Amino acid sequence: MERHNKRYGKITGWGIYTPPKVVTNFDMEKNWDTTNEWIVQRTGIQQRRFASEEETTAFMATQAALNALEKADVQASEIDLIIVGTCLAEDFTPSVACIVQSAIGAKNIPAFDISAGCSGFVYSLSTAYQFLSTGLYQRILVIGAENLTRFFERSDRTFAVLFGDGAGAIVLEQTDQPCGLQGFTLGADGSGQDDIRLNTSSGLNRFDAGHLVQFNGREVFKFASRILGKACDQALAQSNLSLDDVDWIIPHQANIRIIQSAAKNMGVPIGKFYINIDQYGNTSSASIPLALFEGLESGRIKPTDTVLMVAFGAGLTWGACVVQLAPVLNPQLHPAQHSWA
Amino acid sequence: MNTEQTIRNEIGLVLAMPPAEILPDKPLVEYGLDSVRAMDMVVGVEDLFDIEVEDMEIAALKTLNDVIGMVENKLA
C-alpha cells in the first residue's frame, strides 16, 4: 500500500449540547418508586438532563454541531457530509441529519442517520472514516444525539432512572499527518432484539403505542460486561496496538457497574476508563462524544492522546474504535506506526 | 487452580475483598453482594468454567459454598 497516499482524519472540533434542566436522583424519587441510594449504588448515576419539548433531538444535535464547527473554525458551507447516530429522530422521516443540515446552513451535502442503539456514535464515526479514507469527503460532521426521556411515561422505574438527554458532535477533517482511526470493529446480534426495544409498531403515532419500552436489564448487563472487553480487544488487534498504547478507554456510559465489571474481566485498572455517568446518566449515542468533549476541555484527555471508544446497545449492537487524536512525533510511543515515519 | 480457589478469587474480585477472607457459609450479601454484583459474579463464573447459569438459579447462590456446589453440579 502506498503510505503517502493514505488519507488521515483528525478531530479538529468538538461540541456538546446538554439541556439546562438538571434532574437529580432526589427529583426522580418524587415521580418514581425509587431512591437516590438505589440509583447511585446500582448505576453510579447522580443526575441527568431532561430535554424540554423544544429541545428535540435535532435541536440538540444542531447546537452541538454549531459548537463543534466553531471550535474547529470551519464554516457549515465547508462540511461535505453529516452523519447522526441516534435511536430517536422526531419523526420516522426526515432524518435528524437533514434537519441539522438545514439548521446550520449547509446546502446539498449528503446527510443521514445511523440507527445502532447506544452504539450509534461509534458506528457513525467508523463510517465517517471510511468516506474520509477514500478521499470522497474532506470534512465530516459526526453527531450523537438522544432524547430518550421522552419514553419515560411509558417505561418502568428500572428503565427511567438510567437515561438522560444530550448531544455531542465532532468535526473530522482530512489531513496528511498520520493520525486518526487506527482500527475498529463493529458488530450486531439480532437475536438479542427483544432485550431492549422501544416499541413503535402498534400505531402510526409512536406515542400511542402501548408498552413502549421492553427492557431486559439483566441480559443487557451480562451482554455489555462481556462485549466491552471483546470489542476493545478486536479494535486493538485491528490497530496492531496494545492497551498500553491507549491513553484512555472512553466507554459508552450505561452503568458504572458495567464498566467496573468489564475492567475486572479485562484486568485493566478502572482509572483507564473515562467516566462521567454520574453527571448525565446514559445518554445513549451521545455519551461518548459528551465524555470526549469533557475530557478534552478539562485537559484530562490530551490533544495527542490515543483513545479507545467502545459502545454497546440495543440491537444488540456493539463497536469500538481506536483513534489517535493527533500525530505523535515520537514514534517510540507507538511502535506499530513506524511504517509511516 | 482448583474449582474452589478459582471461584473464591472471582468472588473476591467482584466484592473487592481478599479471597481468603470469604467464609464458605456466610451469606455473600453480608460482604456487599447485591443483584448487580450477583450478575457480575455469574458472568465471571460462566466464562471461567464455560457453563450457563439460568436467571432463576441466581437467587439460590447465597454463599460461596452455594456457588461451588452449583458449578460442581454443572461440571459433573
Ligand SMILES: CC(C)(COP(=O)(O)OP(=O)(O)OC[C@H]1O[C@@H](n2cnc3c(N)ncnc32)[C@H](O)[C@@H]1OP(=O)(O)O)[C@@H](O)C(=O)NCCC(=O)NCCS
Ligand atoms: C438496570 C439494572 C441496574 C437493574 O439491576 P438489576 O440488579 O438487574 O435489578 P433487578 O431488576 O433485578 O431489581 C433488583 C431489585 O431492585 C428493585 N428495583 C428495580 N429498579 C429499581 C429502581 N429504579 N429503584 C428502586 N428499586 C428498583 C427491583 O424491584 C428488585 O427488588 P427485589 O429484589 O425486592 O425484587 C441493571 O440490570 C443494568 O444495569 N442493566 C443494563 C443497563 C442497560 O441496559 N443499559 C442500556 C444499555 S445501552
